[in-house]
Structures are given as C-alpha cells and as structure tokens.
Amino acid sequence: MGRPRLAVFKFASCDGCQLTVLSLEDELLQLAEAVDICYFLEASSRMEPGPYDVALVEGSVSTEEDLQRILEIRQNSRYLVTIGACATAGGIQALRNWGDHAEFLRCVYAKPEYIRSLAHSTPIAAHVPVDFELRGCPISKQQLLEVLAALLAGRRPKTPEHAVCLECKRRLAVCVAVARGVPCLGPVTQAGCGALCPAFGRGCYGCFGPAAQPNLAGLTNHLQAAGMAPRRLVSGLRLFNAAAPAFQQESDRLAALEEAER
C-alpha cells in the first residue's frame, strides 16, 4: 500500500491556514515522507487527480464554482478536514451575510459586472459532510500536526473544546479582563491558540470560534452591565467567526436589542 494521499484546497480565504502547513518547517520533511502530497497549489504545481485519503480545505464557499468544486472534493476524499475560521464558520467575508451584496459590489468594484459571487459566505459544512473541523484564524500548527498524526495512526484527533481561559491560566498569564478591564472573549472562545492575545495584554478576539456550550449571554450581560453598548458587542462577535451559530445567534439577539432601543 502506498503512502496516504494528501490534498490541500483553497476556497475564499487569505491563504494563512495553508501557510501554516508550509510553516511546519521542522515537520515538513517528515510530512512529505509520511504522505504523498498530491495537490497543494500553494506549494507546488503538481496536480494529481483524486481520490485522496485526506483533503485539507481552507476557505468558505463564496461563488457558484465553489458550490460545484466542494461536492467534487468531497466525492474524491476519504477524510475531509476543514482548516480555519473561513472554512468552519464563513470567515470575515461572512460579514456580507448581514449586508446588501449588490450594494457592496457597486461600492467596491469599478466594474461590478465582472464579479460573480454568492450573496452569502458559508462554511464548508453547510454544503458537504465534514469529518473534522480545525478552528482558528489561522489554525494552530500543533493542532494541525495532531490531526494529521491522528489520521495517519487511524485514531480520532484530540483538540480541546474548552475556553481559552484554561490555556491562559496554564501559561500563568494574568487575566486582562479582571486586571485591566479589557473586554475579552476568552471565556466563550475555544482554546487552541495558547491564549496568545491575553498573554500580550489584549483581549481575546474569538478567532477560534465558540467554545463548547458557551454562555454568550452570561458574558454579554456582564459587559453590558459594565457599560458596554450592545452595538460594540455585536461588532466583537461578528469578526472571524461571525457565522458560527453561537456567535451569530448572540450577535443577532444583541442587534435586535439595539434596534428595539432606538
């Protein structure tokens, strides 16, 4: 039996997650040894046709062609792993889900008639079954290695689903929310980044999306009581993972609240 065949595909995205694959550096040679990298346009012009054992998919579905392409990829892949916030929750481009698509096209492009895109940016899992979702904007190198190692070993990947706070405390960082009054999404955001932002004195921006069973209202009620306008909370929740169901529902609830107050 040959080495497992790996393919890396891009949809609407910034390429940052694919770059994480390339920046594996120390492990890249081992990876090339362990798998046959059949399709990875960011790294090589080699384009082997499927079937693939593992497809890593970056980016959200944003055009008519994407809709077709993701079906083909799914059909050609044993395991389909989405990588990053775009692929798992629509990405920053999902902000257009709340806007007027035609209006955006008119404002941004000199010749909007050349642009063919869908009115919504949607996660891959909205279109095809996904075997594993790797969160993050961008994904974490360690988690990527864990998923690949797990798939190679034939076991289920293990990535934490708890809040960032646990990682923050394990690295002995001081809570920015309590000690500096910085609004922080850490308590409702899934771990994986190693509490990068809090460790540098910034609040968590939620780039790994909602943690398991997040209490969004618990956090936003508290921040509102501390004087934060719902409008600002809506902005905070609609960022990298605006279309993740938990963030989306809470931002919609707050937006309706804001509207009602007006």
Place this chain on the structure above:
Amino acid sequence: MVDQATADEQYLAKADFQVLLDLLAGEGYEVIGPTLGEGAIVYGPLRSVADLPRGWTDEQEAGHYRLVRRNDEAWFGFVVGPQSWKQYLFPPRTRLLTAKCEHGTWKMQPAEEPVPKYAFLGVRACELAALDVQDRVFMHSAFPDPHYVQRRQQALVIAVNCTQAAPTCFCTSMATGPRCRQGFDLALTELAEGFVLEIGSPRGRELAARLPLAPASEQQCRDAADARAQAEQQITRHLATAGLRELLLSNLNHPHWDEVAARCLSCANCTMVCPTCFCSSVEEVSDLLGEQIARERVWDSCFNPQFSYVHGGLVRHNIRSRYRQWLTHKLATWHDQFGTSGCVGCGRCISWCPVGIDLTQEVAGFRAAADRALFDRRPGAGEHAASVSGQGRGPSGLSASRPFLQQPRGEAGRPLPDEAPELGQSDAPGSESPRSTEGR
C-alpha cells in the same frame, strides 16, 4: 484572639534583608516571592529586595483587580494575587514520560526534570492553609504524587503576616488567618523599618542563627501585633460555615443552581486560581509518524465540559451541574474526602471570576432560601448520585459525543449591518491602562 508577642520574636532590619536573600541563594534555594508583572502582583524569582513590589498595593472586588500605588513604601502592603504557590509544587504542565519506538520496540523514559529547591517568601496565612490542604491531597493520601512530594519536602516557607485585608478576603470565616500560626519555617510581620520575625521550625532556627537579628523590643512586638490586628479588623466578607455541608448537599436540585448557571461562564478561572484545586488531565502528544510520544499532566477543571466525558457522553453536561460540582466539592464533599474544607478563604475565585461570581454570596443565597423554608425538600444525597449519573445524554453534548462526522451547519442569517469590531481593545468603559509596568 489575643495576639501576644512570644519570647521567640526577633527583629530583622530592612537594611539587612538582602542578607536573607543571599543566604538562601547561597544554600541553593531558588527564592520565589511577590513581584510586579502584567498588571498584577505575581510570584516570580526574587534576587534582590528591589524585585519586591515595594510601594504597590492591590484593589480587589468581585471580578475586579487593579494595581495601585501606595502612599508609603511598604514591601508587603497587598494581599494575594492571581497566582498561588501551587504553580510551583503542582505545575500547570508536568512532563511525565517520553517513549520512543525503535525497531518495533517501545522504550519508555520517565521524564527527569530537575526539581528546584524553592524558598517561598511572602506566604500568607490562607496560603499556609492551602499548602496544608494540598499536602493532604498529594502527600498524605493513598496515592502520593512523587512530583509534588519531592518539591514540597525540599521547599522552605517564609511566611508574611497580613497587615491589611482586601474586601474579598474571608480567612476569618474559614479559620485560616490572617495570623500565620503554623506551617512555616520563618514568619515575618512588617514594620516601617524592619520585620518582627518568628521561628516556626528547626530549619527556620538554623537559618535565623545566620541572620543579623536582634531581639525584638517590646515596642516592636506591640507594633507588629497592632499591624496584624489591623488586617483582622479590615475583613468584612463572611461565609457562614455552620451546617454548610448539609445545606448544600440537601439542596442539589434547588432552583438557585439555575440562577447562578445563567451567570457562570464555565470558564474555569475560579478553579485555576484556587490554591487548593488539584484536578489535572493526562495528555499524550505524538510526532507525525507515531514513533515518539510525550505524556504530560496539565491542570484541568470540573468547569471544562470535556473533563466529565466518559464513554458515550458528558456526565456534567451543563453549567448548572458544573457549578454545583465546584461549589459542593469545595465546601461540602471535600470534608468527606480530606477531612477539611476545600476553601481557605483567600478570595481569589471572587476577584478573578470574569463576571464576578462570589461563592460567599451564592451560599448566602441558599441560606436565605433555606431560612424562608422555600427549599425543594426532595431526598438529598441519594438523589445526587442519581441526578449525576442521569445527565449523560443531553441534547447539548459536545462534539466529543457526536459522531466523527460532524453535522453540516445551517445557513447564515441576514440581519443588521454593523461597524468595525472593537472587542479586545482596552478602550471599553471602566478600562484603564495597566499601571503595573511603570518603571519596569
């Protein structure tokens, strides 16, 4: 309690304090104590008296902590911060072993991390109590933890009596402070120009013999007693402990749990900062080819949903059950397990809860309800087991309990437009730039 000077009290001038640090370093100790860092007073290496947060204090309330400049130059003029000594004795991450597969055979290698010889300087009374609580867990239990035992046995403890208290402190309720009574090698009470020093162990006596000490004068002993009394007088928070275990365990299905669950984020901060919480998980990481693995023990918490995962689902599948686990373990079942409360009254979980949940208030809530005789009086302890084991299959389970193939997410909605995100920036109302980093 009458706080009288003992014949054993000595005086160490601040001008001579560096001698103590140098002596400890000379004996091979890594001296750890309070120091400024990241907007709070944290524990770290102390090489010189200049590393102490001299002239700083902490302002604490539920969900609130700020470093504030004092109007004097006190060396220990603050209480406890976000960290505790547990991070040295029970580190957040401990490598247990590594294993390598060579020619088809696995070789296990126990991790041989050097065990530093610590001298803890500035241990408060509630922290002495917390060390004792963790000793019961890690040292005096049926399964002593070798990592903890070794670190603990060679650690030297220099206590500092509190001379002020924060609004979050309630050591008097838990009978753990503010006076340091046992569990130290040396104990200090700070005066303006020096420290009144007490000896608590043979090791402390040896050390004291090599310090430039003078017998403490009557006046110095009186001043020290006054300073300690001030801390006690400043304590305002109270936790009524009488009948607490029964109160909690007989109200496992009380609606108040739902009320607190609506506020609690299940973020685990309270358990991370608690000096007695001892939960951990063992993780294994492998290289890509599965030929080398490392096994590590990391801090974990009953607030982590995955922590209660057993085959098939989560035992504590909602915040209500997780908050209940935390509070009842701390204040009730800890007694059954270790013969003491799991809470020493340090107030960390109150200050460092991002939404300011205060266990003393929650307990007061249960008490008030009990006094109003509004309790749901269905059976207690037996029901606990039943309700816990019946919680495995909620609709809100983690994806850990979902099939390997994840469900497709729904289409995104089309609500209101909005402007640029602001969360995460320190310009929110009530925020301020950290004052701790000044001059550092």
